[in-house]
Amino acid sequence: MKNNSFIGCINMTGTAQKQLHKPEAVFFDWDGTLVDSFAFLTKAHNSVKSQFGLSPFTGQEFSRYFGVPRDRLFMDIYGPHATDAKPVFEQYFHDNHLKEMVLIPGAEKMLDTIASLGIPMGVVSNKRADFLRAEVEYLGWDKYFGDVVVGAGDAVADKPDPAPLIFAASMYDNIDIERIWYVGDTQIDVECSMAAGCTCVVVAPLETTTKGDIYEKNYQEICGFLLQCP
Numbered sequence: 442m443k444n445n446s447f448i449g450c451i452n453m454t455g456t457a458q459k460q461l462h463k464p465e466a467v468f469f470d471w472d473g474t475l476v477d478s479f480a481f482l483t484k485a486h487n488s489v490k491s492q493f494g495l496s497p498f499t500g501q502e503f504s505r506y507f508g509v510p511r512d513r514l515f516m517d518i519y520g521p522h523a524t525d526a527k528p529v530f531e532q533y534f535h536d537n538h539l540k541e542m543v544l545i546p547g548a549e550k551m552l553d554t555i556a557s558l559g560i561p562m563g564v565v566s567n568k569r570a571d572f573l574r575a576e577v578e579y580l581g582w583d584k585y586f587g588d589v590v591v592g593a594g595d596a597v598a599d600k601p602d603p604a605p606l607i608f609a610a611s612m613y614d615n616i617d618i619e620r621i622w623y624v625g626d627t628q629i630d631v632e633c634s635m636a637a638g639c640t641c642v643v644v645a646p647l648e649t650t651t652k653g654d655i656y657e658k659n660y661q662e663i664c665g666f667l668l669q670c671p
Contacts, residue, residue: 463670464640465616467555468589468609470625471566471573473507474644477543482507485537486518489530493522508627510567510599531569538572539579545644547660552585554664561616563589563609565623565633567599588612601629603637610637622655624663 472478487497506514519526555562562585566573570592577583577590589612596605610618623634624642634641642655642663655666 462620463558463667464560464622465620466561466563466610466613467622467624468563468565468606468639470508470623470627470630471564471568471576473626474624474630475545475548475564476576477545478538479503479507480543481538481541485530485533488533489526490518492529493519493526495519495522508567508600508625508629511569511593534572539576542576542580544580545660549582551660551664552582555667556585558667560667561589561613562586563591563612565591565600565605565609567593567629569593570595601632601636603633606633606637606639 469475472482483498483503486503490497506518509517515523515527515530552562564573564577564586568576570590573592574590577586583590589609591605591609593599596602596608598604600606606621606623607618610616610621619638619640621637621639622642623630623637623639624644625631625634626644631641631643640654644660644663655663
C-alpha cells in the first residue's frame with residue numbers, strides 16, 4: 442500500500458504526451474486518494490473475519506482488495522459467508538469510521554487551491570454512498586464538492602465502469618467530460634477514467650504499476666501542475 446509521506450516526483454507517463462489544458466472540473470476517488478483508510482479497513486475486516494473463523498489480513502494483504510466494488514469485495518474476502526458478513530462489517534464501520542479517519546497529507550490544501558481557481562470538484566467512489574456522504578460532511582468538505590458526491594449504487598454500475606464518473610459529470614452544466622480530471626490511486630480508477638474519456642491523474646508511490654495520463658507523487662505537485670496549465 443502507498444506510503445503517505447509522498448516524497449519525490451514522477452513525470453507524466455502513459456498518454457500524458459497529449460496536450461493538456463486546465464480542467465473544467467476535477468473529480469476525486471476517496472479512499473486512498475483523499476482519505477488514508479487502509480489501516481482502518483484492514484482493522485474492520487479483521488474484526489469481522491474473526492467472527493467467522495477466518496484468518497486475519499497481515500501486513501499489506503488487504504491492498505489487493507482496495508477499491509474493489511463492494512459486492513465483489515465481500516465475495517472475494519468472505520466467500521460463503523459474504524451475505525452474513527456484510528451487515529456485521531457495516532455495523533462496525535458505522536460505529537467507527539468517522540472517528541478513525543486519517544487525511545492524506547496535503548489533500549485539504551490542494552482542495553483549497555483548486556477552489557481558489559474556480560474549478561468545480563466532486564467525489565466518485567465505490568464506498569457505500571451514505572458512509573461516503575457522512576465522511577464528506579463530517580470533514581466539512583461539502584464546501585468543495587456540494588452535492589457531487591457519488592458512491593456505490595448511485596449510478597447504474599460502480600467503478601471500473603465509467604457510469605459513476607459520467608453521472609457525476611452530468612451534475613454540472615456545460616462541462617466537457619474530456620476536460621475533466623479524475624484523481625485516483627488504483628488501476629480501477631484508471632480504467633473508470635479512461636472509459637469515461639477523462640484525463641486520469643494517479644497519485645501513487647514509486648513502486649506502483651498503475652499508470653495514468655498524469656502521474657504525480659503528492660498534491661503539492663498536482664497543484665503546481667494545475668497552476669501552470671493554460
